[in-house]
Each structure stands twice: as C-alpha cells, then as structure tokens.
Amino acid sequence: MENANAKVVGILENLMRSHSSVFNRKKSNDSPPDSPDPIPHLSALANSVVSRCSKILQVPTEDLQHCFETELPESVQNILTYARNFLEFCSYQALDLLIKSPDYLSDKEFRHLTYDMMLAWESPNVQSETPDKENASCSNEEVESDDGWSLFYSNSTTMAIQVDEKKTVGREAFARIAPVCAVVADIITVHNLFDALTSSSGHRLHFLVYDKYIRSLDKIIKSVKNAFASSIGNLQLSEGEIVIDVDGTVPTQPVLQHIGISAWPGRLTLTNNALYFESLGVGLYDQAIRYDLATDMKQVIKPELTGPLGARLFDKAVMYKSTSIAEPVYLEFPEFKGNSRRDYWLDVCLEILHAHRFIRKHNFKGIQKSEVLAKAIIGILRFRAVREAFNFSMSHYKTLLAFNLAESLPGGDTILETLSCRLALLNVGATQHNGTGTACAKRRLTLSLTKWQPTLSPVSLLTLDRLGFTLQKEANLDGEVVMVGEVCVGEINPLEMAVKQSVLETGRAEAAQATVDQVKVEGIDTNVAVMKARET
Template sequence: MNGLTGQKMQKIFRALVPESLYNDARNLVEYCCFRFLSRDNADLHPSLKEPAFQRLIFITMVAWENPYLEELVNASEKASFQGKLVREAAFVRIAPAISGVADQPTVHNLYKALAGDEEGISLSVWLTYISELLKVHEGRRSYQIREYPQLYEERILCIASSSKRPVLKWENNMAWPGKLTLTDKAIYFEAIGLLGQRDPIRLDLTRHGLRVEKAKVGPLGAVLFDSAVSITSDTESKLWVLEFVDLGGEMRRDVWHAFISEVIALHKFIHEYGPEDGDESLLHVYGAQKGKGRATTGAINSIARLQALQFMRKLLEDPTKLVQFSYLEYAPYGHVVFQTLAVKYWGGPLITKLIEGGNQPTRGVRPSEEVLESSNHVFDIDGSVYLQKWMRSPSWVSSASIAFWKTSSVRQGVVLSKNLVVADMTLVERASKTCKQKYNDVEKTQATIDAAMLKGIPSNIDLFKELMLPLTIIAKNFEKLRRWEEPHMTVSFLAFAYTMIFRGLLSYFVPFALIVMAAGMLTLKGLKEQGRLGRSFGKVTIRDQPPSNTIQKIIAVKDAMQEVESYLQNLNVTLLKLRTILLSGQPQITMEVALVLLSSATILLVFPFKHILAFLLFDIFTRELEFRRDMVKRFMTLLKERWDTVPAAPVVVLPFDSTEDQSRSETETKETKDQEKPERSLKNGKV
C-alpha cells in the first residue's frame, strides 16, 4: 500500500510505538493500512474503484483477524481467498477507516446485513457491496445533471419514479401518482396529471419540528395498505402522506422512511450540536467552516450504503439501524456519540488564541499551552478543539457525557488523524462501542418483557380489552346514532333499517352479511399474500405495565382481586334476585313479572313481527329526544325502585367437613384406577 518493503514498515513502526504494542501483529497490520488511508480525505475513497484495492482491503481484514499463520495455506486458496470469511471484529475495525464504506455507529448493523445467515462476509459479497456502492454514487452524479440542473445548492440523493412501482401522494382521500426526489435539504413531488407532469412541490426538511412516521392508507379514509409514510410538522397542520407501492411487501416503504428520517435527523443534529450560522468563532478553528458539509456527507454516505444494500437485497428488518443519525436519535448513549461526531466534524486546530472566563478544568486532550486559558473546550484525540460556546445541547451536562469526557484524554496508540488511530480507538469508536453494548442490553431486556407480557392479571385485562375493541367501537358508534349526535347519519340508518323491515328483506340480511364477511376475508388473504398489509398486520398490540417493585406488584394484584371480588358480588346478587322472582320469593313482584311476560307473548302472537321490530327501533332511537326524555327517565326510576325492593334469595354457608372431603377424594381416586384398567388391557392385547 505504502510503496515500502515490509521490513522498512516494521522498522518505522518499531520506532513509533512501545514494545508492548509492537509485539502485537494486528497493530502492524493497522499501521500499514491506516497510514495509506490517511493520505486521502475524500468523501469516498478514490482507490475503491480499483479492483486490486478492493481485494487488498479484504485481504487486510482477513490478515487482521488471523495475524499469525501456524501453517502455510495451499497456493490456490492463497490466490483466490474465496473460502475466507471476514468476521465481525475485523470488519468493524477496518471498514470504517475507508471513507464512504462504513461509519462507526452503525458498522455492526452493516456487518449483520452483509453477513446474513453466514458466519462472516465472503469475498464475493464484499466485492458486490463495493460495486453497488460505486453505482449509487455514479448514479447521483447523473441525477444532478440530468434531472434538476437548477438545484445547484442541493445534492440529489435518490429518485422514486416507476410505472410498475409508483409513488402516490394522498390528498383528501385521493391518490396522485408522481415522481419523488429526495435531496439533502428537501423532498420534491412532481405529480403526473392528465395533461402531463405538474410543477414540483417542495417540502423543506431543514425546518425544526418535522416528524416522519410509517402510516397506513386506503380509499375513502380506510387504513388498509401498510405502505406509506406521513411527514408532519409541529407548526403546520398540512400533512404529506406518500405511499410507496410495492407488491413484494413494505420494505420499500421502510427504506424510504429511513431515507427521509436520516435527512431530518441530520438537520436536527446540525441545529443542536453545530455552531450557529454566521458564528464568528468558526474562523478561530481551522476547518470548522466545513463541519456542516462533513455532517451532511456522513448522512449522504449512510443513505448511499442503504441504497446499495437495497439493491443487494440484504436489508435488516428495521433499515433505520443502518443510517447513523436516525439510529442514534433513539439509541441509548446516542447523545454522547452525537457529541463525539460534533467534535469530529467541527473540531480543528486553533488559529487564534482564545481567552475566555472560567476556571473549570478542560475536557479531553490539550494540544498546547496556549489553549490552557480556554477552560471548558472539548478536545479530540488528535488535539482538535471544539469550542465551549458551540455546546448548546443540554446533553453536554448529562452524567454520561461528563463521565465520558473525563476519560477521553487517555490514549495509548499512534494517532494518524482524528479518524485513524493505531492500537487504540477514536472518540467516536469508544462512544459507539458503549452505545452498542447498551443497545444490546436494551434488546435483551425487551426480549424478557415480551416473553412475560401476558403474565399477570393487568396484562390479560389489557389483552381482553384489545380483543374486544372492535365490538367496543361498534357499540360506541351505535350509541352516537342513538343519541342523534350526527342527525344525518341517524336518519340514514333509520331509513335503511325501516326499508329492510317493511320491504321484507330481513330474511336476506344474514346471508348477505355472511357473503360480505367471506369476501372481506378472501380480500385480506390476497392482499397479505401480495405483502401489502405488512408484517405487523393481525398482531395484537398492548401496552406493557409500568415498572414496579415487588410491593407495588403485590398491591396491584390485591387491588385487581378486590375489583374481581366486587364484580362477582354484584353478579351473585343479581342472580339471587332473579332466583327470588322465579321461585316466588316475593309473590307480588312475581305476579307483576308474570303479567308482563304474558302481555309480551300476547303481543307477539297478535301483531306481525316486523311491526314489533319497527316499534322497538322507534323506542330505542327516541329515548334521548326531548319529547320522551322525561318519560323515559321516570320509567327507569320506577324500574330501579322496584328492583331495589326485590330481596336476594337466602344463602346458607355450611361449615367445612374434612371427612366428607376425604371420602370424596378416595372415590375420585378409585374411579381413576377403574378407568385405567381397560386401557392397560387393550395395550397388552395389541401385537
């Protein structure tokens, strides 16, 4: 790589590091690789276009993983390396050092995507990944010239336009097909009408308060197709809903959700962790004016990698784990990784001497004595400074942040640049490692929660409520109709119901309902086979119970048991009162109830059923109207008073008899043995 012999590189490396580091062959591999990579600071390393360099990087990762060869490999295996696999540790160490290939926060997830079900990354997968990545970057350059030459201040990232897989923009329950273009600052939609393409509309993604979420869409307001994203703002009520039609599933939508999320998260990061626009202190730090561009390049490269994986069909279930800003926004310890990225992007050597008040100790490494007067600046591992006045985010004063920056000055290896350190880790790498560990802990904890979600009374009650939700919604909507909250809907329902009654169509209602149900089930079956309903369709989702200690759990169980006991008591009292009425425990009330039953039977015999049903419907839908409200209220009060006068049937509780319980258990045991004897004889008679 470096144009020097192996012995010459060993001598140089021996002179730079102590003996403890020199004796580790991996450190020599890192030094040879990182020294060559440190020569170029391009957004995408130019040597990646060379097939020899691509293979050399793969060989370097294999050598880093196996620096000591116990026996010589045969010539064919040595020449091809087809049987070799790069494991996670080697990929995580080498790949982020190459510009554009990977970044530290998401390199572990990138490895999982490339490796898939295999034990590592093969040479063919590695070469395919680099090839697809280069195609993405080449395609972007052609987009910039051909599609929107007027967008010279924005960089086009990706375009969605296909007749087979269109993009639909939903407005007022109407879907408009068109071409979608994503840049590093905005998203453009160019609708296709009957008269051709319309002028593109623009949504600025740099604004504060934007949110992008997965959504379901469908005709006439139905939420049926799980293939859309919605973009909303805290300041504006206008909503963008974009559907990414894909008969193969919702992965296309998930990828575009990650694209848009990454651009929004990028500008949130710049707003929170970067200096303000026009800040004069940017002139005091060399290269700080390019910090915003470096951060943008990081997001652009993340999206390019995700596009390459999409073309390779090697995506994770959640594509946002492959783009760093969106991933870190919700990852544990992500704010500390954001801070290290800010120091990486905006940090640099001091051009002028800064004198600021305050005597608190400096965080990080101090590059020289002249900056000792600047008290609260943060320093990178190579001595680059990140000024105190740029620390506008509240996360800088968190306990995790303070603890991290207190130990950030400890270093052991050879620093070639802020991004390349031999035999040690950069600040971003240290923070990302802790972030990954905490994320794994969260996933393990979540797995235990998922396994125990349905244990306990509260969770089962929540599950029952969720399962009964459709019936609850139907009951609430019927109650709205009954109370005339929407008069036009109530009138329409009554007109439909009375038409069914007096036209003699009630006999067709049940068969028609069964036909509609069967058609709906078959439609859902077809849509699910096409993948348009999403992987989560049909799953029952309930909220987990809030965290609690043992005493709180005991109290919660006690309260739940008291509620169940109260419900059973009320139910038993009702049943005992009905028993009193049926068995003439209160003769006067029994007589009244019997007369009501006889009158009802007479009415059913004399009058046609459709007239009775029409009258009951009239009664139900006029109870809340003004001309009947008082009468119904008086009638219900009378019924309640009569019900309260009904005594409960007497209950006798006998004392516990141990002899009776023992004889009962002996009888059950004898019956069980008698049942087992024929079974044994049948088994013995079989050949």
C-alpha cells in the same frame, strides 16, 4: 533521521506526480527493483500485504518499519500486538493514498487488497497463522460472468459460503479496516454493516459477498451522479444541495401524493435539504413541490395508512407534516407485497431530518455542518447498496444510518455527544499542503495515525468531494489534505466505544423488558387458574 525523512518525502512526491495506477502491483516499473525481504515475525499473508503497501507508497518496508518504531507511541509497539499494529500502520497509509485515486471502488485490485488486509489482520504473526490462513488470499476467487458479476451472485448469498469456508473475515477485522475508507463503512455503524453482510453466512464475511457489496456501492454512486445531472434542470436546487435518491420514474411503480381525498402520481426526489414531489402531467412533470427537511418547521415524519378517497387501508405511506403546509401530506409507495419500499423512504427521510436537528442543536456551521450532512449522505448510499444487492431489511437497533441509530439506541445521546466533540476538532486549514509539499509528505506516515490529534479532517466531506459531489464550494478541499480520520493504529475510536456502550445498554433494556413481559404472561396464567378454581 532527517535524511531518512527527506528520502521518504522525495519518493512520495514523485509518486503523487505519477499518472500510473497505484493499484497495479504487477507492473515492474511501478515497483522497487528488488522484492523486499519478509519481516520474520509477520505471517506470510501479512508480509504479502505489507509488501503491496510498500509498493503502493513507493517506500521500502524498512523505512515503513523505522517510521512505525520511531514516530508512533510505545503503547502500540507492544511485543504482543506489534505485528497487528504494524500491519494496520502500513494498511492505513496505503489506503489513505489509494482513496485519492478516481474510481477506486471499481478497481478489483482495491477489493482484493482490502479484503486481504482483513484476512491478515486476523492472522498477523507467525504464531497466529494456520495452514488454512497462510494462503488465504482472495486473489484466486475470480469466478465472474461476462458482465463482471460473480456467477454466484444470481442466487442466494449462501452460495458464496460454498466456495471456500476457510477464507472468511470476522467482525473485528472488518471493523478495523473497512472504516478507513469512509465510503465503505462508518465507525458508528460498521458492526451493523458487518451483521447485514454476514446474516446468511454464520457471521463470517466471504470475499464474494464483500466484493458484491463494493460493486453495488460503486453502481449506486454512479447512478446518483446520473440522477443529479438529470435533476438540475427540473428542480430549483440551492448551492451545495445534492440529489441522493429518486423514486417514481418507472410507470409501474409510481409514488402517489395524497392531500385530503385527492391523489396524484409522480416522481419523488430526496436531497440533503428537502423532498421534492413532481406530479406527472400529460407526458411531463409539473413544477416540483418542496417539503423542507433542513429548517426547523416542527416536521413530523412517520409511517401511515392510505387508500382511495382518504380511506386508511394500505400501510404503504409516509406522512409529512410541518408548519409550512396547511394539512399533512401522505406519500404512498405502492407494491404488491410488503412495505419495504415505504420503509426505505421513511428511514432515509428521517436520517436527513435527524442530521439537520443535530446540526441545529450544536449550532454547526461551515465545515462542521457539511461534514454532518456528508456523513448522512454516504450512510444512505451504503444503505442503498446493501438493500439493492442483498434485499436487506433491518430493525431500528441494526440500522446502517448513523443518526437514526443514535436516535433509536437507549444511549444514543452519548454517541451524538461524542460525535459533536470530534466535529469541534475539525480544521481543514491545519492539514493543508504547503507550498513545498514537504510538510504534507512528512505527516503522511506519522500524523494521520497517532492517537491524539489537535485537529481532525472532515473525512466524510473529503470522501464525498472526491466522489464528485460538492457540498461546500468555498472549502479548500484539494487532493493534498491529510486524512486525519476515524481510525488510529492500535487504538479504539471514542465513537466506537460510545456505540458499544449504547448497544450494551440496549441489550440490558431488552433483557429487562423480556423479563417483565414473561412475568406479565405468568401472572395472567395464574389469574386465569384462580378464576377457574373459584368457578368450580
């Protein structure tokens, strides 16, 4: 056992010192000299995924299988679920390594591999695979234009359905793989994200849609980095304050600030702590006005009507009110049709406000506070990616923002309580790489995937840090932290259980309300009939 572990440790340490891309599975010098023998009871696609994970980790499939069988609980090695759980084990280990690489979202190999993991999850063993699924790898779906975007993307996403209806992914497969990469999906909102991506494809996810989402997410992250760099000189940002979005920079789409009967065009910036409005002067922006979202100032943020000289005509504004300002401020987002622009800003402002209220309620400090804010920030980035790629609009119960969702669901308090309990287990120091590197390498194939953990890693904070955003400088977040996160092999996360229970309660509440509404309508009809009878 010790010799086997030492062998795995040595291989992993050599890999971490390598500067070659871990995504490239085609180069012979990055792969073992001999192709591994397929595991008999795994499907062809599952064997392909396991083999690619083995090459990424530079660990033979036999060693992966041995580690799975000796280190994980017997409950996940049940003969009926062995293939799927082993596939999860290999996939989670490989993804834990891949997300440490810079710019992994822009690498097509990452998108292909993660999608194939989902396909294999649905057909993990020989008995479950069909002729359609056997070769259902997305690797051949590379229909792209010169700029790297699929030719189908210029039209409706329903065009993706016509490519190959057999190569699709279901809800549970997406929910088991996507949240392993915290920037791709969150365990609280993963099902809502899936519904958003599959709203026009019969609730089956096609590769072209998934690929477009990841590309959009990568584009959004890069644009946020650029916005952050350009805002540093204009805004008095505090340490750890990150620019999330900016609006009003296009002359034809300004943001109007209404105070009393006066209105000024300008630029609006959202950070993880506040809103900043910069009035547009003669070719320059005036000094920014700060509207706090972090401190308890009895803030009220809601949709509102605005118009010239204080008239309430257009439903395109967000009202901000707090004890720090004398009168409410109305931020108007003009557009020719609809109010989606306003609705977006209302949602993201409320998400940051709700995150800070959650932090204050539980008195979170340090790592816990930063993890909450990182979760909110990444959620907004995902929301932006879906919105810009698919023109997506959502109801309160289908939001992609975790804290807004918890506030809107009838059982949302259960979600927040479960989240607070898990945040209490955060401990970066307990998972740090030691001087020799042995402990971290040993734990990479075991500790990060067992059911009950004494500590959890701040997954969202680590993810944000690796994307180039620093929320907490004093935190020791180096590349050797083990990602003990939100997805465990063969187990359902408590957060996911809390969300499912809340959604179930929502369905019951909606059904009950529909019954009440129907009774009211029937009662009105009856009363009208009685009144007419009396008149005659």
